[in-house]
Amino acid sequence: MSRHSSYRLTNILVAILLGLGSVLMLAPLVWMISTSLKTMEGVFELPPQWIPDPFVWSNYARIWEAGPLLSGIRNSVIVSLTVTIVGTVTSSLAAFAFSKLRLPGKNGIFLAILGGMMIPFPALMIPTFILFAHIGWVDTLLPLIVPGLLGNIMMVFFLRQYLHNVPDSLVEAALLDGASYPQIFWRLIFPLIRPAIAAQFILWFMAVWNDYLGPIIYLNSENVQTLQLVIANFNATYAIQTDYPLIMAASLVALLPVLAVFLIFQRQIIESIALTGSKG
Amino acid sequence: MSAVDAPPAGRRFGAGPARPVSGRGPAPARRTGTTSDLHRRERRWAAAFIAPVVLGFVLFAVLPFCFSLYAAFTNWNGLSAPTFTGLENFRLMMADDYFWQALWNTLFLMIGIPIGLSISLVLAMAMNRRMPGRSVFRVIYYLPVVTSLAAISILWQWAFNGDFGLINQGLALIGIDGPNWLQEASTSKPALVLMMVWKGLGFSMLLYLAALQSVPRSLYEAAELDGAGAWGTFRHITFPMLRPVTFFLVVTNIIGGSQVFTEVNIMTPNGGPEFSTATIVWYIWQKGFQNLQLGYATAMSLVLGLLVFVITLIQFRLNARNSFSVE
Numbered sequence: 001m002s003r004h005s006s007y008r009l010t011n012i013l014v015a016i017l018l019g020l021g022s023v024l025m026l027a028p029l030v031w032m033i034s035t036s037l038k039t040m041e042g043v044f045e046l047p048p049q050w051i052p053d054p055f056v057w058s059n060y061a062r063i064w065e066a067g068p069l070l071s072g073i074r075n076s077v078i079v080s081l082t083v084t085i086v087g088t089v090t091s092s093l094a095a096f097a098f099s100k101l102r103l104p105g106k107n108g109i110f111l112a113i114l115g116g117m118m119i120p121f122p123a124l125m126i127p128t129f130i131l132f133a134h135i136g137w138v139d140t141l142l143p144l145i146v147p148g149l150l151g152n153i154m155m156v157f158f159l160r161q162y163l164h165n166v167p168d169s170l171v172e173a174a175l176l177d178g179a180s181y182p183q184i185f186w187r188l189i190f191p192l193i194r195p196a197i198a199a200q201f202i203l204w205f206m207a208v209w210n211d212y213l214g215p216i217i218y219l220n221s222e223n224v225q226t227l228q229l230v231i232a233n234f235n236a237t238y239a240i241q242t243d244y245p246l247i248m249a250a251s252l253v254a255l256l257p258v259l260a261v262f263l264i265f266q267r268q269i270i271e272s273i274a275l276t277g278s279k280g
Numbered sequence: 281m282s283a284v285d286a287p288p289a290g291r292r293f294g295a296g297p298a299r300p301v302s303g304r305g306p307a308p309a310r311r312t313g314t315t316s317d318l319h320r321r322e323r324r325w326a327a328a329f330i331a332p333v334v335l336g337f338v339l340f341a342v343l344p345f346c347f348s349l350y351a352a353f354t355n356w357n358g359l360s361a362p363t364f365t366g367l368e369n370f371r372l373m374m375a376d377d378y379f380w381q382a383l384w385n386t387l388f389l390m391i392g393i394p395i396g397l398s399i400s401l402v403l404a405m406a407m408n409r410r411m412p413g414r415s416v417f418r419v420i421y422y423l424p425v426v427t428s429l430a431a432i433s434i435l436w437q438w439a440f441n442g443d444f445g446l447i448n449q450g451l452a453l454i455g456i457d458g459p460n461w462l463q464e465a466s467t468s469k470p471a472l473v474l475m476m477v478w479k480g481l482g483f484s485m486l487l488y489l490a491a492l493q494s495v496p497r498s499l500y501e502a503a504e505l506d507g508a509g510a511w512g513t514f515r516h517i518t519f520p521m522l523r524p525v526t527f528f529l530v531v532t533n534i535i536g537g538s539q540v541f542t543e544v545n546i547m548t549p550n551g552g553p554e555f556s557t558a559t560i561v562w563y564i565w566q567k568g569f570q571n572l573q574l575g576y577a578t579a580m581s582l583v584l585g586l587l588v589f590v591i592t593l594i595q596f597r598l599n600a601r602n603s604f605s606v607e
Contacts, residue, residue: 097329123585127344150336274490
């Protein structure tokens with residue numbers, strides 16, 4: 001009985017401490033929302049207002065004329081969706097082959113590719129840029145899209161791990177029933193690994209959506225800039241005019257879609273990341 | 281080096297994507313084929329399925345890497361053809377104070393790694409209790425991880441504002457007159473570290489939490505029977521059981537930490553006060569894409585790649601007994 005109540009007492013203490021920590025974690029985000037709704041003068045009030053007075057909802061109307069935010073959203077959607085949808089198909093097909101099909105030397109190939117992943121992108125960005133410059137793709141979305149279409153090694157890696165739990169006999173049985181390999185993949189493997197694919201898909205989508213280094217290298221013209229680049233330019237332009245409400249409103253708009261995706265799928269995402277760790 | 285294994289792979293399976301078409305049509309009829317027929321069919325499909333990934337690897341890893349090996353030894357501005365200059369770029373690098381400063385800045389920013397890992401371990405242990413509200417805490421601490429780095433950098437630049445920023449407002453509450461964080465060389469790096477710890481905490485916390493939940497209960501029960509105290513249990517059971525995750529986190533954090541760019545470029549334009557926040561990737565980017573010293577920038581990227589590779593290798597060596605394997 002006493003052990004039980006001491007556990008509960010510690011629980012309360014821990015919850016209070018975690019609660020205080022949560023306040024620290026959330027404060028910057030809350031402050032961001034608060035700033036985005038203030039007047040330009042309200043930002044500089046001391047002591048600071050946490051609840052804007054007055055609420056300036058029109059900041060969220062102003063951002064659309066203040067910069068190419070709309071085309072930024074469009075470009076980001078084009079890049080992230082194309083890359084993740086097509087890339088997920090190529091990645092899961094590769095994972096299926098690496099895990100379940102017999103091919104001489106496939107493990108060697110897999111290890112080589114995995115090793116290649118250890119070369120960080122910044123170490124290769126200059127020759128890659130030159131490659132795209134030669135085929136005239138600089139200042140278009142193609143350099144951000146095309147490499148992704150050919151798959152994502154991390155995804156291949158995790159799906160391959162996941163597929164190890166699927167018995168080979170399932171594939172063999174389907175073969176005996178006369179199914180072709182694409183049919184086996186589509187009707188048997190894909191439904192089986194769908195949860196893993198979904199989680200990897202979301203993680204990848206968030207990574208592409210939030211990418212900044214790729215876009216800043218390849219994109220110059222306003223009409224091709226992705227959302228992250230647009231808000232960075234917002235920041236550079238409007239900070240001089242100390243228009244912080246405008247900057248924060250635009251940044252919040254950039255942050256919101258992914259945040260929404262996370263909050264909707266938070267259980268699956270958190271579980272899949274936990275899985276990543278325990279596999280590691 | 282990896283270039284040596286790769287081209288054969290490309291050659292051997294290069295024809296892959298075109299072939300399987302022939303196998304697609306009368307698939308059921310082929311069932312009666314000989315074993316070697318079936319094997320050939322399997323091989324073709326396997327080659328076709330991995331072809332895109334192999335192609336991506338060759339085009340966007342092997343090829344650029346090989347080209348780097350050449351370009352690093354040239355003088356090259358991207359407009360005219362590169363001219364071979366031997367080791368000149370590397371000699372330049374050794375004498376380049378900015379390069380060393382950038383390297384030092386990059387290393388300094390990594391002190392956030394042990395700080396972040398320690399805090400996230402404490403958080404994970406706190407959340408590894410049967411406690412109401414646990415999943416809410418998990419989401420809150422994880423929230424910064426999924427937010428856009430660019431947007432978050434913008435937010436923190438504003439939060440570090442010397443006069444009206446959130447940080448100094450908070451410090452004022454406890455009577456501290458905060459510095460102008462991002463404008464002074466002595467505080468710019470610690471400010472970045474604080475922001476990076478805040479952003480990354482949730483990820484390592486989550487991995488630690490998952491690892492903690494997979495520690496067998498029986499181990500703790502046995503320790504309790506042996507009369508082990510809280511510290512002894514942590515030191516002899518929890519911590520050893522967490523070693524693989526810690527290893528994974530240290531490696532991924534170092535690899536990520538050697539590539540810091542976005543937050544630095546947004547929060548402290550032009551390398552920060554007195555070049556105090558320019559990271560190695562930022563400097564490569566500046567030299568390559570702003571100054572068009574492509575040969576020199578490539579030479580620096582090679583050094584960066586090599587550093588990351590060596591660090592990873594050392595980590596794997598150190599951790600060899602923990603049987604971290606791909607399989």
